Amino acid sequence: MTYRVLAINPGSTSTKFAVYEDEKPILVKGIEHSIDEISKFNNILDQYEMRKDQIHDILDENNIDLKTIDTIVGRCGGLPPVKSGAYKINDAMIDRLRNNPTLEHASNLGAVIAYSLSKEIGVDAYIYDPVCVDEIIDIARPSGLKEMDRHCLTHALNTRAMAIKYAKMNGKDYSDLNLIVAHLGGGISLNVHQKGRMVDFISDEEGPFSPERAGKLPVTRVIDLCYSGKYNHKEMKKRVRGQGGIFSYLNTVDAREVESKIEAGDEYAKLIYDAMALQIAKGIGELATVVNGEVDAIIITGGIAYSKYMTESIKNRVKFIAPVEILPGENELEALAFGGFRVLKGEEEARIYKED
Template sequence: MSYKILAINPGSTSTKIALYEDEKEIFTNTINHPVELIDKFENVEDQLNMRRELVMSNLREKGFDIKDLSCVVARGGMLPPVKSGAYIINDLMIDRVENRPVMEHASNLAAPIAYGIAKKAGVTSYIYDSVMTDEFTDIARISGMPDIPRTSSSHVLNTRAMAIKAAKKLGKRYDELNIIVAHLGGGISINLHSGGQIIDLVSDDEGPFSPERAGRVPCRELINLCYSGKYDKKTMQRKLRGNGGLKAYLNTLDARDVEKMIAEGNQEAKTIYEAMAYQIAKGIGELATVVEGKVDLIILTGGIAHSKMLTSWIEKRVAFIAHVEIMPGENEMEALAFGALRVLRGEETAREYTE
């Protein structure tokens, strides 16, 4: 028996959809939402009907009848902490993301869009590997400041999908391996998968800098800068997220631009780019200590993992820990679809969302 799965992944100015039949991608499409259209809405929640209708009209244009669907799967929104894997979308989840989300975010639209389409199709809808996945051990939550406990926030969807895929390639079960996965994108996070759970991580604000984020910076100097009177809160937030990292040093968010600078002999660009690799390697080494060095595999994934220059620098520093597998790309739509497929095949069990 084959399964047809519709995956939905809303972003700030686009909604990505993909249709899969089992592991085969039938089509994928990014529905762009012009800024002038988005600006007409007071908040993200008000965009729901607009985005859902665009998804439906896109499916009609493709000549696809939703009655042929086996399920609909969506990116997880800003819920209170949940476990990894699949959750059945129910009325309680919809109420939470629509009326009481942890924070406003485009991903909050995913479950309502999926729920509405699935109801019309007469099938079940799921979220899979929510960004709010939290499987930390108690000791991992301690930060050193009681006011600021460490929280679990990272690129769960892609990193977990790549870990599962790599384990299968090795002929092993995902839950019997210790795998460190570094997601290298606009933001960089590094996860430790052990016993089938993400038990610790280096988040995008406590580890390596990235194309647009400053990462971990000296706290005392950060406090001094915040109270210097030079910058307001919004500007400081942008210095950390949006205008940090490569953008701050080299005025570009594109790793390809940096590599071009290096090829043209720009020594500063080489130093900064190698420093990013250096910090990523440090983050991987940091997580290796959590499992006492017993790491079965290191994975480098995300868009910047296409950079052979960067990945070679990282691999050189961490290969002594474990074999390094390069699995470039974001892979989010595939991750959603394959996760739902495992549920449909009975390889995983979907949880019921409760509060």
């Protein structure tokens, strides 16, 4: 049987969406939203009608009837901790996202738009692997400070999709494997999958620095800087998320620009870039201990995974742990769509979202 899935991935200034038929994309689009367009709205979720109408228009322009869609899958983030996989969007979820989201982010629009469109055509809509997926084992929760337990925030959507993809590529079942996945983008996060469950992680604020984030820092020196009088609360947050990492050293967040500097003989750029690779490798090694070193494969994904320089630097340091597979790209629309296909085909049962 042929199925069609509409996947929707809103960002702060863009809406990316795609129509997949039998797991092949037949339409992939990205709508850019100007600051003027966005500034007309008081909050993020007020934008949903505008973004939904633009999706409608592009589907019409490409002769794709919304009624031919079997399910719609939207990106989502601002929910309390949930399990991995698909959740059927319902009124309780929309109420939470509208009135009490745990995270104010444009990705929340994915669920709202998907639900609205699904009601127009009478199909079910889902979210899949939101950033709030939290399945970590109890022993991984204590942070070292009682009132600051660790809560999982990671690139769950792409990393889990790549773990499932790796298993399928190798004729194996995801639930039979132990995998470490490193997502390399503007932020860098790593997680370890044990027999189909993400049991531990290293977030983008407690692990390797990245193009724009500082990652883990010497905490007492951070406290000193916070009280130095140089920065207020907002400025300090910007220092570690937005102006940290490679940006703080080289005044760029573009890894390609850094590699150009290295090719031109810039030794300082090489030092910083190699330091980032080392920190990523150390994070992989750290997560290998969670499964007692029993790792079937290490997967490197995300935008920076297109860089042979970076992936080879990491691979050379961690290949003694397990084979390394490079699966580059963000792959978010594909991950959303393929999750929808698994539900449609009965390979996976969607959960029902409930408020505790």
